[in-house]
Amino acid sequence: MTTGDGVAVRAERVSRHYEMGAVVIRAVDDVTLAVRAGEFVALLGSSGSGKSTLLNLMAGLDRPTGGAIFANGRNLSELSSLELARYRSKTVGMVFQSFNLLPRMTLEENVELPLRLAEVDRGERGARVQEALERVKLEKRLSHRPSELSGGEQQRAALARALVNRPTLLFADEPTGNLDSATGESIMLLLKEIQQKLGMTIVMVTHERPLAERFANRIVALADGKLLRDGVKS
Amino acid sequence: MKAGDLAELALRNLREAVLRNSLTTLGVAVGVASLVAMLSLGVGLQELASRRLSNSGLFDTVIVMPRRNMQGMRRAAPNPVPAKEAPALDDDARKTMERLPNVIEVYPQIRFPTEVRYDGTPYSTIVAGVPDSARGNGAYDGIQGSFFSGPNANEAILQIELAKDLSEQTSNLIGKELVVRYAEREALPPQTGASSDPSGGAGGFSIVPREKRLRIVGIIETEPAAGFGGFGSGRLLIPLEVASALRAAQVNDLRDAVRTTNGKPVYASLTVRAKSPSQVEAIETSIKNMGFGTFSLLDATRNLRLFFTIFDLLLAIFGSLALAVATLGIINTLVMAILERRREIGILKALGAADRDVKQLFFVEAGVMGLLGGTLGAGLGWTIGKAITFGTNLYLKRQSLPAAHVFSVPWWLVLGAIAFAVLVSLAAGLYPATRAARLNPVEALRYE
Numbered sequence: 001m002t003t004g005d006g007v008a009v010r011a012e013r014v015s016r017h018y019e020m021g022a023v024v025i026r027a028v029d030d031v032t033l034a035v036r037a038g039e040f041v042a043l044l045g046s047s048g049s050g051k052s053t054l055l056n057l058m059a060g061l062d063r064p065t066g067g068a069i070f071a072n073g074r075n076l077s078e079l080s081s082l083e084l085a086r087y088r089s090k091t092v093g094m095v096f097q098s099f100n101l102l103p104r105m106t107l108e109e110n111v112e113l114p115l116r117l118a119e120v121d122r123g124e125r126g127a128r129v130q131e132a133l134e135r136v137k138l139e140k141r142l143s144h145r146p147s148e149l150s151g152g153e154q155q156r157a158a159l160a161r162a163l164v165n166r167p168t169l170l171f172a173d174e175p176t177g178n179l180d181s182a183t184g185e186s187i188m189l190l191l192k193e194i195q196q197k198l199g200m201t202i203v204m205v206t207h208e209r210p211l212a213e214r215f216a217n218r219i220v221a222l223a224d225g226k227l228l229r230d231g232v233k234s
Numbered sequence: 235m236k237a238g239d240l241a242e243l244a245l246r247n248l249r250e251a252v253l254r255n256s257l258t259t260l261g262v263a264v265g266v267a268s269l270v271a272m273l274s275l276g277v278g279l280q281e282l283a284s285r286r287l288s289n290s291g292l293f294d295t296v297i298v299m300p301r302r303n304m305q306g307m308r309r310a311a312p313n314p315v316p317a318k319e320a321p322a323l324d325d326d327a328r329k330t331m332e333r334l335p336n337v338i339e340v341y342p343q344i345r346f347p348t349e350v351r352y353d354g355t356p357y358s359t360i361v362a363g364v365p366d367s368a369r370g371n372g373a374y375d376g377i378q379g380s381f382f383s384g385p386n387a388n389e390a391i392l393q394i395e396l397a398k399d400l401s402e403q404t405s406n407l408i409g410k411e412l413v414v415r416y417a418e419r420e421a422l423p424p425q426t427g428a429s430s431d432p433s434g435g436a437g438g439f440s441i442v443p444r445e446k447r448l449r450i451v452g453i454i455e456t457e458p459a460a461g462f463g464g465f466g467s468g469r470l471l472i473p474l475e476v477a478s479a480l481r482a483a484q485v486n487d488l489r490d491a492v493r494t495t496n497g498k499p500v501y502a503s504l505t506v507r508a509k510s511p512s513q514v515e516a517i518e519t520s521i522k523n524m525g526f527g528t529f530s531l532l533d534a535t536r537n538l539r540l541f542f543t544i545f546d547l548l549l550a551i552f553g554s555l556a557l558a559v560a561t562l563g564i565i566n567t568l569v570m571a572i573l574e575r576r577r578e579i580g581i582l583k584a585l586g587a588a589d590r591d592v593k594q595l596f597f598v599e600a601g602v603m604g605l606l607g608g609t610l611g612a613g614l615g616w617t618i619g620k621a622i623t624f625g626t627n628l629y630l631k632r633q634s635l636p637a638a639h640v641f642s643v644p645w646w647l648v649l650g651a652i653a654f655a656v657l658v659s660l661a662a663g664l665y666p667a668t669r670a671a672r673l674n675p676v677e678a679l680r681y682e
Contacts, residue, residue, distance in 0.1 A: 061584055061675045082588045089586020100581045100679065104250055116239040117586040161585070 008071065008169055008201040009058050010034040015066035016053050016225075027053040029225040030067070037168070040195045040202045042216035044209060050225035051205045052173055058203060059094055059171040060087045071169070089118045093162030097174035099154040101146040101161070107133070108142040111161045118165050132160040136190060152183035159190060163198075170194070172204040176211065188215045235591045244598035251571065258560075258567040259607045265557030266611025266655045270647060271618045272553030276546040278619070278642035283538065293511040296518050297343070297529040298323065298331065298504040321525045323501045331506055334520050336513040341365050343503040344477040345468055346484045351413040352400045359396055361414060362468025363477030367507065375636055379408040379452035385475045390414075390448040396469040397453045407450045414470070418444045419483040441483055448472060557655070560607070561662040564600055568666035571599070572673075579670055580678025589671040596667035597660060604659025608652035615651070616643045 016028040028050040035041050035058075043051040056062040057069055060076050063084075069076040072091055079087065088094075101110045111132055115125045133139045136156035146154050155175060162170060172191065176184030192215050195202050206212050212219050221229040235243075248255045300323045321327060331340045344363035349356050366385040368374065374381055374391075382389045390412065397404040400412070419439045454471075484502055506521065508514045511532075518528045572579070579592055619641035627637045 056676050059584075061679075082590065085583070085586055085588035085591075088584065092586075094584050096584075096679070100577070100584070102578060102581065104246070113582075114585045116243070117235055117582070117591065119236050119239075122238075165586070 006036050007034045008037040008039070009203070010070045011054065011058060011067065012070070013067035014054070014057060014064045014069060016050075016057060016062065017065045026050075026225045028057065028064070031222070031225070031227045032067075033220060033227065033230065035201060035203055037201050038195070038199045040192065040215065040217045041204070042212035042219045043203065043205045043222060044207065044212050044219050045222040045228070046207060048224075049222040051207075051222050053225075054222065055171050055173055055203060055205050059092050059169075060084045061094075089114065090165060091167055091169055093165065093167040093170045095155070095158050095162050095170070095172040095175045097177035099146070099151075099158045099178070101154055101157055103146050106143050106145055107138060107149070107157050110146070110157060111164050114161060114165045120165075128164055129160075132164040133157075135163060135194070136160045150183075151179050152186060155179060155183075155187050156190065159187070159194075163194065168201060170200050170202045172202065174205055174207070176206070176208070184211070191215065235587070235594065240591075240594055240598050241602075244595055244602055247571070247575070247595070248599055248602060251567075251574075254567055254570070255603060258563045259603045259610070261560040261563040262557070262604060262607025262655055262659060263610035263614055265554075265560035266608050266651050267614035267618060268556040268611075269550065269553035269654070270612050270615025270643065270651045271622075272549035273546060273647055273651075274615060274619045274641050274643045275622070276542065276549040277644060277647065278623075278640045280542040280546070281642050282638055282640060283542070293531055294508045294514060295530065296506040296508065296514055296521060298506055298521055299502070299527045299529070300500070301525060301527045323504060323526060327524065327526070328501070328504055330524065331504065331521060334506075334517055336509045337517060338507045338509055339365065339367055340504055340506050341474055342478070342501045343505055344474060344482070344484070346416060346482040348470070348482070349415040350396075350400075350470060351415065352410075356415075357396070357399055359470050360468040361416070361470045361472060361477065361482070363474035364391070364471045365474045365505075374452075374454060377452045377454050378405060379450075381452060382473045383451070385473050387451075387473055388446070388448050388476060389451040389473065391452040391454060391471040392450060393469040393471070394453055394455050404453055407453065410450050411447055412450060414446045414448060414472075416444055416446070416480060417441045417483040419481050439483075444480070446476075446480060557658060561658055564603060564659050564662035565666060567603075568596055568600060568663055569669070571596075572666055572670045575670075576673065576678050576681040579673050580675045580681065583673070583675035584679060592673070593667045593671035596670050597663050600659045600663025600667070601656055604656040605652065607659070608655025611655060612643075612648045612651050616648070619643055 011031055011033045014028055014031050014033075015026065018025040018027060031050075031054060033054075043055060045051045053062070057064050057076075058071070060071075060079075063077055067077075071087065076084065076087065101107075102113070105113070108129055111129045112125055115128060120128065129142075130139060133142065136159050138153060138156055138160060141149065141153065141157075146157065149157065155178075159175075170191075175191065176187055179187060188211060191202060191204070194200055204212075204216065209219075218230070218232045220227065220231075301320045328340050328342075331337060342363075344361075346361055348359060348361045350359055351357075364382070366382070369381050377391070379391075382391070392400070392404075392407065394404065397407055401407050418441070420442050421439050506517060508517050514530050514532050518530055518532070521528050582592060582595075623639060623641045626640050630637060
């Protein structure tokens, strides 16, 4: 779903400041960014540049201290806690650097978790889980626990979990950060395939420029919480 | 999140830290067991006392007397009821009382002085008539021998003091015969023209000495309370119908003889038995409205209830102390769970869990611990109760006393204890659940 102008999510002069006693840390400072539907945007920057904070704000995990973020035609800052949870559940899929699978659950249960939270009927869940796991080629590892999977498999499982609710926006925070280069590449290929096949909007945080240049349509560079450069690849 | 999913996730979480959660649940169980045990003891003792007192006839009985008799017991009333307004306590009045709601029976108080001859020796004592309904009376529970074989049996039960007077070996008395010498009241025909007042037609009576042979069937330790209406029971108890048939002259006969009673026999007093002590007040009011004086131990039952209410309350407070400690255990367990599952809470929120979902998850976990602990505790409390009853009865048996149920675990106490445990656990889970729900997902995801 877009805001009507083909934009899937838009940040308008967004700031996220943290007060640490007398010191104010400007993690994101007055950033304006519009991500169009179907785009693969890479947020590039060094550690502490504010890229993950901006991603969290756009994913509805955090609220800005200034400015506004629009998604689904609504200002996320004005949503109630419950509405924001629904936005995360129905519109957003998230992939993290450290996979964040629940270790005591099987792969099937991990992937089913967002469906439980979205109150999807039990009868429908099995097929949805199967579909998501087939997409990441893990359909034969249903009963395995995360500890029984390799890093790459865990990230693929996390990707399946992010996709199971059929979101329109996928936010990935350093998805290859914990993987070797070959496995990281396979994950990036998978993300690209998903973007192209499903027409999904992907916003990915990375500090690896070559990866961003190879897979993203657009690279947005951040430094010290400010937008440094916004470039669409030809 | 749907209730089924919530319950599934909560149970899964509880299973993850099975030892800690089991110990917390056990803490709740001990608390509930203590509460159930204390309250069951209170309820058991109350039921025991109520049953004994109720069976004794003290609390479900109303003694009815003609108002004029009662006036004689008081100081002169400023406005005494004129004699013509005081109705006679006769058979008509008795039948009216029998028709009152919740009245089981109405019978006269028969009690007269007598001379008992046993083994050739005379003893002065008081005979009292005992209705057949007293058969199930708690006062006869510890009887040596047996109750009367029937309402018309020529049998006697001795109060222990009289039995001791008759023989040093009281147990030898059972089956023996004694002779009761009494004064029979024999009506005289009305004297023609003796009175122009038709209402004064009450015939006089003569006193004829009689004897009656009775077989001793039982000896009781205590004085049956059924006699309280006569302000002191008899020491020689005989079936009421036998006593009635004797037509023995009673203390009030002389006084009644000089009063006008339309020629009908009147009773000195009647005993009205209610179905339960709670109905005594209404019956007493109805009888007072009929113009009779009444007496009951209603106030005593009220005091008894008050005593047991306070007693139960104190037991509940002491029993709740252990549950209070268990509550702290639940809070501790859940707070620890939040620390351990901080990252998991962050993941849940990132995947779309609302604050409400996280709160409910912790609530359900607390509730399940309460439910399991409550159920286990109620069972444990019941077992403790059975053990105490068993031990008490063993002791009572050694003391040659009848068995008693000092413990009672009614269904409402079991359900109430489980519900209370769940409520207390939910209350204990309120703070941890709220804290977990308020966790910032970004901070929680960063937590290692």
